[in-house]
Amino acid sequence: MDPTGAVWINQIFWLIFLFLLVLPMIKAQTLEWSRERLIRAIEDRRKSRVITMIHRQETRSFLGFFMMRFITIEDSEQVLRAIRMTPKDLPIDFIIHTPGGLALAATQIAQALADHKAPVRVIVPHYAMSGGTLIALAADEIVMDDHAVLGPVDPQLGQEPAASIVKIKEIKKPDEIDDATWIKIDVSEKALKQMYQNVKTLLLKKGYSEEVAEKVAQELSQGKYTHDYPLTVQHLRELGLKVSTDVPEEVYALMDLYPQPAGTPAVQYIPVPYQRPGNNQPTGSKQ
Secondary structure: OOHHHHHHHHHHHHHHHHHHHHHHHHHHHHHHHHHHHHHHHHHHHHOOEEEEEEOOOEEEOOOOEEEOOOEOHHHHHHHHHHHHOOOOOOOEEEEEEEOOEOHHHHHHHHHHHHHOOOOEEEEEOOEEOOHHHHHHOOOOEEEEOOOOEEOOOOOEEOOEEHHHHHOHHHHOOHHHOOHHHHHHHHHHHHHHHHHHHHHHHHHHHOOOOHHHHHHHHHHHHOOOOOOOOOEOHHHHHHOOOOEEOOOOHHHHHHHOOOOOOOOOOOOOOOOOOOEOOOOOOEOOOOO
């Protein structure tokens, strides 16, 4: 082979390699700019500070591996910093999409939102489970999609519900329970009491009555449901919570800027609103 040709092939190979290496970073930065522009547009329209905490399964690097995301201490640090930077008289729109995460981090975020002097709206376009629900309870108003859900906030010790661990005392005699289990029961009882008090305190700060605060705290924190039980808009309203379904359209557009990992899609559709013949109103749109 001509040495010049071999050099060109080698250079082309490295150019392609560098392109594949840099392309994901370019895409990520472009997405970040698009998100910032849309967040600014929402802030200008609603006259608020917008804070997002969106945990999707995300692809990392050109190798295409992915990671799951949850509420972490790093999240709470960033959210608390954003709240500190927000004037006390400026409303906050907190957009959240999360399966939950570390109870300590969620509690810190919830308490900081509850203490903010201006109105706080927590917007849930799809779901906010566990610690995400605790954060939603710190809002003056919870804004959810018609079919979005929250979840119970009962404490979990590892993968075990604290409420279920406590029930061991009702099933077994004291001399049938080993020391390690007694320790777990003790910790579980404390965790249940602490979460009950956390929820009640948040709701009282938001102006709910003692009756409603105790009812919601009991319903959501004491293990009445499985931890992944979906709490619908109707259910939450029946508990006495202030829930709206007026999710801004820009929030849905923002969610589109947090794409799931690429691959063969499980769900497919033509992504445009349809119109019925003779009707100028797009099918499925709100009148």
